[in-house]
Amino acid sequence: MGGMSRAELADFLRRRREALRPDQVPGTATRPSGRRARRTPGLRREEVAALAGMSVSYYERLEQARAPRPSPEVLAVLGTALQLTAAEREHLARLAGQVPPGTDADRRPVPAEAHQLLDRLGPIPAYLVDERQDVVAWNSAAVALITDFALLPAEERNTVRMAIRLGGTFCGAPAGAEGEFARQLAAQLRSASVRYPTDRVLGELVNELAAHSPEFAAGWRDHDVRPVPTLRKHLRHPELGDLEVICQILLLPGTDLQLAMYTAEPGSPSAAALAQLA
Numbered sequence: 383m384g385g386m387s388r389a390e391l392a393d394f395l396r397r398r399r400e401a402l403r404p405d406q407v408p409g410t411a412t413r414p415s416g417r418r419a420r421r422t423p424g425l426r427r428e429e430v431a432a433l434a435g436m437s438v439s440y441y442e443r444l445e446q447a448r449a450p451r452p453s454p455e456v457l458a459v460l461g462t463a464l465q466l467t468a469a470e471r472e473h474l475a476r477l478a479g480q481v482p483p484g485t486d487a488d489r490r491p492v493p494a495e496a497h498q499l500l501d502r503l504g505p506i507p508a509y510l511v512d513e514r515q516d517v518v519a520w521n522s523a524a525v526a527l528i529t530d531f532a533l534l535p536a537e538e539r540n541t542v543r544m545a546i547r548l549g550g551t552f553c554g555a556p557a558g559a560e561g562e563f564a565r566q567l568a569a570q571l572r573s574a575s576v577r578y579p580t581d582r583v584l585g586e587l588v589n590e591l592a593a594h595s596p597e598f599a600a601g602w603r604d605h606d607v608r609p610v611p612t613l614r615k616h617l618r619h620p621e622l623g624d625l626e627v628i629c630q631i632l633l634l635p636g637t638d639l640q641l642a643m644y645t646a647e648p649g650s651p652s653a654a655a656l657a658q659l660a
Contacts, residue, residue: 385479390477391477392447397605398466398605427442427445430463434462436459457474472573473572473576484577489638490637492519497519500521503523503643507526507527508524508642508644509521511541513574513577513638514540517539517540542590543590546594552617552618555616564595565598567601568597568598568600572607573607614627627645627646627656630645
């Protein structure tokens with residue numbers, strides 16, 4: 383088993399409890415006579431303990447980082463009580479040390495099948511990123527749309543650093559989508575940092591982006607590890623002009639790699655412009 387991060391586990395439980403509204407849980411929305419008024423919109427500790435079938439004192443010790451390592455059974459009932467997603471349940475298990483941390487041996491070369499997939503996407507700009515958000519493979523359409531990744535120094539071939547360096551000049555968020563990319567990066571890097579707790583490069587990326595983006599810093603503090611599979615972006619291409627694109631992100635099964643694909647609404651001017659890349 384891995385090492386337990388008591389402080390991180392406590393913070394994650396508290397934030398997920400506070401994010402769960404009483405009206406989302408049957409029997410907790412109304413306040414019985416004599417009960418104290420709610421000071422926050424989230425559930426109380428005693429309510430989570432009751433939903434999980436455990437003592438209030440034990441749950442309080444978990445949130446105070448004073449409890450011993452919780453068992454898989456305890457994590458399962460907490461996941462149900464807090465209505466955690468699959469990604470959040472895995473994150474909880476890793477924080478509790480029930481899943482061993484990743485090592486460099488887990489980082490394998492990009493499979494040949496992944497390179498073949500990029501080639502088969504043809505005119506659809508696409509690239510692969512690893513858990514550090516390093517761009518590790520790409521197709522020619524991505525080069526034409528974004529940049530020639532091969533010409534970048536290895537340490538700059540990273541979506542976090544590219545967002546910091548190019549943000550506002552190449553890529554922005556359309557109205558109503560502000561902060562989505564930062565929240566996505568927060569979710570991905572938070573999950574990666576728990577899986578690889580001793581990765582110095584990951585820590586540096588987190589610190590860089592937190593100093594640059596208040597939205598990222600807020601997402602990081604919230605322990606939001608739910609993936610954001612679809613992003614809308616506004617790109618300023620030197621030849622094609624302004625583009626409204628949709629970035630879809632898919633996890634490649636059996637790997638830590640994520641596939642990012644750029645498309646546009648069918649029939650839109652942006653879709654016609656993207657077609658010129660072919």
